[in-house]
Amino acid sequence: MKRIVSCLAALALLMGICSCSTALFPGTADKPDEPSGSTADKVEVTNDISIGMYDFDTFNPLVTKSQTVKEAMEFIYEPLFTLDTQQMVVPVLAKEMTVSADGTTIELTLKDNVRWHDGDMFNAYDVAYTIKQIRNGLTTYGSNLKNLADYRILDDYKISLTFNWSAPNLITLLTFPIVKYQTNMYQGDSYNPIGTGAFKFDGKIGTDRYRMSAFDGYRDGRAKLDYVYIDAAPSAEAYLKMYGTGQFDVATSDVINLAEYTPKGSVLINNYISNNLAFVGCNNANEKLSGSMTRRALSKLIDRDYIVSSVIYSRGQAVEVPINPSTWLYTEEEKEFSIDASAAYELLEADGWQSEAAGGFTRDVNGQTQRLSLTILVNSDNAERVRIAEKMRKDFNEYGVSAVVEQLPYEQYTQRITSGQYELFVGEYKLDPTLDLTPLLSSSGNYFAYGNEQVDTVIGQMGMTTDEENLKILFAQFAQVLKEDMPFIPLYYATGSMMCSAKIKAIANPSCAMAYNEVSKWAVK
Numbered sequence: 121m122k123r124i125v126s127c128l129a130a131l132a133l134l135m136g137i138c139s140c141s142t143a144l145f146p147g148t149a150d151k152p153d154e155p156s157g158s159t160a161d162k163v164e165v166t167n168d169i170s171i172g173m174y175d176f177d178t179f180n181p182l183v184t185k186s187q188t189v190k191e192a193m194e195f196i197y198e199p200l201f202t203l204d205t206q207q208m209v210v211p212v213l214a215k216e217m218t219v220s221a222d223g224t225t226i227e228l229t230l231k232d233n234v235r236w237h238d239g240d241m242f243n244a245y246d247v248a249y250t251i252k253q254i255r256n257g258l259t260t261y262g263s264n265l266k267n268l269a270d271y272r273i274l275d276d277y278k279i280s281l282t283f284n285w286s287a288p289n290l291i292t293l294l295t296f297p298i299v300k301y302q303t304n305m306y307q308g309d310s311y312n313p314i315g316t317g318a319f320k321f322d323g324k325i326g327t328d329r330y331r332m333s334a335f336d337g338y339r340d341g342r343a344k345l346d347y348v349y350i351d352a353a354p355s356a357e358a359y360l361k362m363y364g365t366g367q368f369d370v371a372t373s374d375v376i377n378l379a380e381y382t383p384k385g386s387v388l389i390n391n392y393i394s395n396n397l398a399f400v401g402c403n404n405a406n407e408k409l410s411g412s413m414t415r416r417a418l419s420k421l422i423d424r425d426y427i428v429s430s431v432i433y434s435r436g437q438a439v440e441v442p443i444n445p446s447t448w449l450y451t452e453e454e455k456e457f458s459i460d461a462s463a464a465y466e467l468l469e470a471d472g473w474q475s476e477a478a479g480g481f482t483r484d485v486n487g488q489t490q491r492l493s494l495t496i497l498v499n500s501d502n503a504e505r506v507r508i509a510e511k512m513r514k515d516f517n518e519y520g521v522s523a524v525v526e527q528l529p530y531e532q533y534t535q536r537i538t539s540g541q542y543e544l545f546v547g548e549y550k551l552d553p554t555l556d557l558t559p560l561l562s563s564s565g566n567y568f569a570y571g572n573e574q575v576d577t578v579i580g581q582m583g584m585t586t587d588e589e590n591l592k593i594l595f596a597q598f599a600q601v602l603k604e605d606m607p608f609i610p611l612y613y614a615t616g617s618m619m620c621s622a623k624i625k626a627i628a629n630p631s632c633a634m635a636y637n638e639v640s641k642w643a644v645k
């Protein structure tokens with residue numbers, strides 16, 4: 121439950137995120153040479169790029185609270201694993217893994233050809249030291265290892281981790297950056313970053329500029345870029361202005377709110393579906409909403425396609441089940457999610473609701489007439505969520521379900537949700553890399569007053585298998601149960617974006633784990 125509170129606390133802070141689409145980056149093939157004697161202008165392009173930074177606190181990737189610093193350190197530091205665009209695990213510093221039959225213990229074999237930028241060899245003691253700092257609460261990655269019970273070094277290149285309970289895709293939690301053994305965690309702005317990545321830190325080369333250069337000892341070969349410059353901005357406003365005037369070559373929607381800012385010029389945008397799920401919370405304990413068919417009917421009266429296209433300006437992908445549609449675990453075939461009034465009316469009738477001549481729906485409950493009238497709770501500080509709630513209100517009323525919107529300041533909004541004093545609310549939840557929905561659905565406690573032993577069983581089974589086919593089957597079963605029960609109503613998964621200048625020729629697709637993937641392969645024209 122604590123995790124849900126923290127996610128609700130982030131509702132008003134989540135950045136606007138761009139829509140999912142095919143990547144718009146040019147291919148990696150070189151442009152053909154110009155014909156001999158061509159009079160076309162020749163423009164020299166340096167073999168480097170620039171990125172921006174603000175809210176600087178420290179270059180320690182485990183400690184920094186600045187998103188721009190975290191992104192910059194992805195050029196220097198590496199994790200044990202990262203995720204591809206379908207959120208499948210990709211080894212980085214890890215080489216092999218085995219998982220115990222009960223899904224709680226992971227044994228990792230590490231790569232033995234990795235050097236730190238100071239020349240020392242990477243080994244299991246570096247991993248153990250990083251885990252120790254996270255478990256001691258000294259980093260911003262505490263949620264990744266909150267379930268970790270113990271860890272042991274088996275030899276120089278082997279380490280085991282044991283968790284208190286299994287969870288689906290448990291290995292995806294090991295996507296945090298690894299720091300060197302005995303790294304000083306308290307150096308603040310004097311911290312000297314030494315990583316294993318494709319670029320090493322050269323230091324400050326100007327008043328507000330830092331430089332990273334290609335690391336000659338990188339195990340996969342020297343990076344194609346020679347340098348990556350970090351330009352520090354004094355504020356978020358200055359950062360946005362500098363980006364708008366072309367001083368940075370790369371930026372992400374985790375930093376720039378694309379709901380409020382439109383990139384100018386020849387900016388290329390590479391999109392990915394994030395793990396930010398927007399949904400409508402249903403109070404299953406409320407008598408009017410206690411029937412699954414009523415909740416399913418309400419779901420059919422929500423125009424997700426309109427919400428995505430016109431309310432969030434195509435910065436998301438509509439879903440009817442709470443599974444990220446970009447992942448290898450998504451099996452739904454539906455592509456359209458507009459209003460289906462006929463299906464909604466059939467479901468309402470099956471749950472005892474009758475359409476009144478004067479409008480609206482009523483039913484008899486123990487001799488008393490119950491009217492289907494609902495209040496949609498929304499955080500008044502979040503204009504996007506307010507627009508979603510108003511669109512729902514309009515459609516509900518048009519199709520006979522009486523609805524009003526109640527806007528409350530953030531603190532009151534969250535208090536009403538946590539105390540169960542609501543009927544419907546518009547919210548958002550950021551799934552961790554495991555895609556585990558247990559905090560939203562566990563019968564041991566959730567904000568929807570929902571419980572289903574079948575859901576608990578399937579979640580348990582998902583955590584105890586590493587077989588991809590079995591996991592995909594279990595996720596499909598899980599999705600079907602939720603589609604029939606509809607304890608809450610999924611709306612869409614927001615999408616993230618990485619924007620780059622036309623100078624960049626080749627770049628790797630971003631993912632939920634790392635915005636800047638495979639930086640050794642980046643190249644400029």
